[in-house]
Amino acid sequence: MGRRLRDTANLLNGSTVLGMLVGLFGRGRFRGYSGLVVVDRVRLPKVVTASAMTVGSVVLVPRRSLEEAVARVPELMQHEEEHAWQYAYCFGLPFLPLYGLATAWSLARTGDRARANVFEVQAGLETGGYR
Numbered sequence: 001m002g003r004r005l006r007d008t009a010n011l012l013n014g015s016t017v018l019g020m021l022v023g024l025f026g027r028g029r030f031r032g033y034s035g036l037v038v039v040d041r042v043r044l045p046k047v048v049t050a051s052a053m054t055v056g057s058v059v060l061v062p063r064r065s066l067e068e069a070v071a072r073v074p075e076l077m078q079h080e081e082e083h084a085w086q087y088a089y090c091f092g093l094p095f096l097p098l099y100g101l102a103t104a105w106s107l108a109r110t111g112d113r114a115r116a117n118v119f120e121v122q123a124g125l126e127t128g129g130y131r
């Protein structure tokens with residue numbers, strides 16, 4: 001499946017629209033990044049501690065510019081791109097509760113949000129800046 005099909009799926013399943021709304025409400029800066037939309041310097045709730053959060057084909061980068069985030073986590077965009085695929089496979093918004101369950105499972109098993117989280121493991125723990 002090509003990227004364009006993925007991004008079309010995420011547009012139709014509503015997840016990209018939700019990501020854009022989060023970016024708008026968070027007053028971030030919208031930019032393009034090889035098919036994905038990046039919203040950097042976005043204000044997100046403080047519970048979001050990750051370097052970036054993807055919603056549909058929208059990568060939200062809290063607090064920092066994309067360049068600053070990539071300087072800290074060089075393969076960040078490859079990692080977030082995997083999450084964009086996961087939204088397409090989950091038919092969009094069902095990704096969010098499934099991700100929540102996977103996070104709870106990982107916390108219960110390992111005390112860590114990502115280590116046993118199937119979505120983060122598949123996206124790549126190292127590329128996501130997790131260790």
Ligand SMILES: [Zn+2]
Nearest residue numbers: 079120123128
């Ligand atoms: Zn991730």
